[in-house]
Amino acid sequence: xxxxxxxxxxxxxxxxxxxxxxxxxxxxxxxxxxxxxxxxxxxxxxxxxxxxxxxxxxxxxxxxxxxxxxxxxxxxxxxxxxxxxxxxxxxxxxxxxxxxxxxxxxxxxxxxxxxxxxxxxxxxxxxxxxxxxxxxxxxxxxxxxxxxxxxxxxxxxxxxxxxxxxxxxxxxxxxxxxxxxxxxxxxxxxxxxxxxxxxxxxxxxxxxxxxxxxxxxxxxxxxxxxxxxxxxxxxxxxxxx
Amino acid sequence: xxxxxxxxxxxxxxxxxxxxxxxxxxxxxxxxxxxxxxxxxxxxxxxxxxxxxxxxxxxxxxxxxxxxxxxxxxxxxxxxxxxxxxxxxxxxxxxxxxxxxxxxxxxxxxxxxxxxxxxxxxxxxxxxxxxxxxxxxxxxxxxxxxxxxxxxxxxxxxxxxxxxxxxxxxxxxxxxxxxxxxxxxxxxxxxxxxxxxxxxxxxxxxxxxxxxxxxxxxxxxxxxxxxxxxxxxxxxxxxxxxxxxxxxxxxxxxxxxxxxxxxxxxxxxxxxxxxxxxxxxxxxxxxxxxxxxxxxxxxxxxxxxxxxxxxxxxxxxxxxxx
Numbered sequence: 001x002x003x004x005x006x007x008x009x010x011x012x013x014x015x016x017x018x019x020x021x022x023x024x025x026x027x028x029x030x031x032x033x034x035x036x037x038x039x040x041x042x043x044x045x046x047x048x049x050x051x052x053x054x055x056x057x058x059x060x061x062x063x064x065x066x067x068x069x070x071x072x073x074x075x076x077x078x079x080x081x082x083x084x085x086x087x088x089x090x091x092x093x094x095x096x097x098x099x100x101x102x103x104x105x106x107x108x109x110x111x112x113x114x115x116x117x118x119x120x121x122x123x124x125x126x127x128x129x130x131x132x133x134x135x136x137x138x139x140x141x142x143x144x145x146x147x148x149x150x151x152x153x154x155x156x157x158x159x160x161x162x163x164x165x166x167x168x169x170x171x172x173x174x175x176x177x178x179x180x181x182x183x184x185x186x187x188x189x190x191x192x193x194x195x196x197x198x199x200x201x202x203x204x205x206x207x208x209x210x211x212x213x214x215x216x217x218x219x220x221x222x223x224x225x226x227x228x229x230x231x232x233x234x235x236x237x238x239x240x241x
Numbered sequence: 242x243x244x245x246x247x248x249x250x251x252x253x254x255x256x257x258x259x260x261x262x263x264x265x266x267x268x269x270x271x272x273x274x275x276x277x278x279x280x281x282x283x284x285x286x287x288x289x290x291x292x293x294x295x296x297x298x299x300x301x302x303x304x305x306x307x308x309x310x311x312x313x314x315x316x317x318x319x320x321x322x323x324x325x326x327x328x329x330x331x332x333x334x335x336x337x338x339x340x341x342x343x344x345x346x347x348x349x350x351x352x353x354x355x356x357x358x359x360x361x362x363x364x365x366x367x368x369x370x371x372x373x374x375x376x377x378x379x380x381x382x383x384x385x386x387x388x389x390x391x392x393x394x395x396x397x398x399x400x401x402x403x404x405x406x407x408x409x410x411x412x413x414x415x416x417x418x419x420x421x422x423x424x425x426x427x428x429x430x431x432x433x434x435x436x437x438x439x440x441x442x443x444x445x446x447x448x449x450x451x452x453x454x455x456x457x458x459x460x461x462x463x464x465x466x467x468x469x470x471x472x473x474x475x476x477x478x479x480x481x482x483x484x485x486x487x488x489x490x491x492x493x494x495x496x497x498x499x500x501x502x503x504x505x506x507x508x509x510x511x512x513x514x515x516x517x518x519x520x521x522x523x524x525x526x527x528x529x530x531x532x533x534x535x536x537x538x539x540x541x542x543x544x545x546x547x548x549x550x551x552x553x554x555x556x557x558x559x560x561x562x563x
Contacts (some may be wrong), residue, residue, distance in 0.1 A: 007433070009431075009432075009433040010430060010488065010513075010538045011432065011433065011481060011482075011483055011510065011513060011517060011544045012483050012484075012485055012486075012513045012515075012516065013430070013516055013538055013541040013545060014483075014516065015481070015483055017433050017480065017481060019433060019480070022475060023478065024479055026479055036265070048261050048262060049261060049262045049263070049264055049265065049267060051264045051265050051481040051504060051505070052265060053478070053479055053480040053481060053505055054478040054480070054513070055478060055480075056481070058262075058480065058481035060483075063542055063545060063546070064546070064549060067546070074538075074539045074542050074543075075542055076538045076539065076542060077539075115299070121331075134362040143479065143505065144265060144266050144267040144503070144504075145267050145479060145503065145504045146267060146479075146505060147267055147375065147376075147503070148266065148267045148268045148269075148373070148375075148376045148378075149267055149268075150265065150267050152479065167472050170419060186529030188267075189375060189376055191375070202509075206267075206376065208366065208376060208377065208378045208383070213266075213268075214266040214267070214268070217265075217266070218265065226448055
């Protein structure tokens with residue numbers, strides 16, 4: 001069930017945030033995703049999109065369409081009431097269970113892992129051991145955001161946590177795998193960034209030329225596995241993952 | 242049938258009302274900064290409001306029409322000239338093949354919009370032609386327009402011959418525009434983290450002036466003003482943001498997120514600029530002063546509905562003339 005303790009507040013005249021506390025918590029996040037699915041499976045008139053985050057769900061709507069269907073109240077009131085109705089139904093019924101385990105190949109070679117020195121200096125753990133730790137855990141995609149196709153992953157082993165670089169790089173290449181504090185992640189696009197880069201994947205997390213431009217979705221599981229440089233350079237995207 | 246870019250401008254992109262429905266994949270909407278201008282220039286040439294337009298910044302470079310076309314410009318005033326004759330904003334022009342258009346004056350406002358009847362012949366990416374420069378998607382090859390580009394537009398529909406006279410004898414009035422854009426303050430509603438501000442900080446937000454800093458672009462406007470104190474300094478986990486979201490940075494300064502904002506953020510969302518005032522804000526320049534005033538979400542909605550009704554009236558009036 002959805003927790004009874006929540007905040008409901010407008011983000012704009014066309015969006016409402018349901019906040020369930022300020023936490024990174026798997027159970028809470030699963031409930032957020034289930035509620036997002038419930039709304040998408042049974043959208044109200046004027047609904048445009050949902051954005052599930054760690055512990056909040058934001059619902060966007062078109063005020064003109066909402067007012068057309070419910071002319072006698074402000075759209076913000078109507079949508080608030082509708083959202084409260086969704087929350088009284090059991091959203092677990094809507095959880096599709098389609099969350100996937102996605103295995104992502106990473107070449108941890110020093111050719112791509114620019115920051116091994118800093119990671120070693122901070123953690124005192126040798127490269128091979130960091131790779132073993134990084135590939136052992138299964139990470140959860142809590143939410144997508146920041147850049148097209150960027151997953152916020154949870155579940156990294158705190159032994160390999162390394163603070164962000166003091167001076168962000170102007171360009172980190174798409175596919176770069178990094179560590180920032182207790183987070184790990186993959187850059188879906190070339191972007192400025194301050195993460196400590198430990199490797200690179202030949203898999204595209206965002207590819208505008210395909211039918212499914214975004215590889216991951218919130219709720220998916222991710223596991224990294226090591227590949228060597230030859231495998232990286234000869235990676236055939238058709239057989240990927 | 243295309244618009245030929247003769248000279249590259251500062252930042253020239255194709256935009257429409259934005260790519261909606263993909264925020265949960267991290268794909269932000271993008272879209273025009275000034276919806277009032279993009280809507281009106283589209284209406285002036287008989288298009289739907291959702292049609293793609295070109296958004297120019299200053300300097301805008303120079304363009305040439307490679308076919309006769311019904312076009313309209315609006316938004317910032319760049320002192321446009323078409324083959325050295327003045328070209329006014331906010332009125333439709335039937336221009337002949339070979340016409341060259343460029344800016345000739347110091348701009349009033351920041352962004353200029355151009356619509357062409359029929360719209361541009363561009364493939365949509367996920368329901369929109371808006372350019373996302375970071376992801377290289379939408380618009381024309383996912384990038385800003387450059388010298389030698391040829392942006393194809395669709396075939397012209399027929400319209401009454403009165404528009405073939407150059408220039409047309411009517412335009413959208415100054416009063417109408419002032420009513421649509423005009424407001425001395427930028428109106429805001431409290432955001433989800435408004436109560437993170439101290440009482441004094443809240444007072445500062447709606448009584449003191451803020452200046453748009455030079456670190457301002459389509460992603461966001463950084464403001465300079467009195468530093469705002471927080472009631473408590475809990476780190477927040479990331480959550481949704483939108484166009485108009487005002488975030489409080491750790492320094493106590495504010496940033497207003499604009500059309501190219503990221504989908505999520507972790508800074509306190511202390512307030513949001515109302516939809517009806519985003520277009521006016523889009524035309525404010527670096528070093529301009531802003532005063533905020535607080536309104537309720539119900540008022541924000543009414544103001545947007547009123548703006549929409551005004552659009553409908555104008556559309557009707559324009560269609561009567563075409």
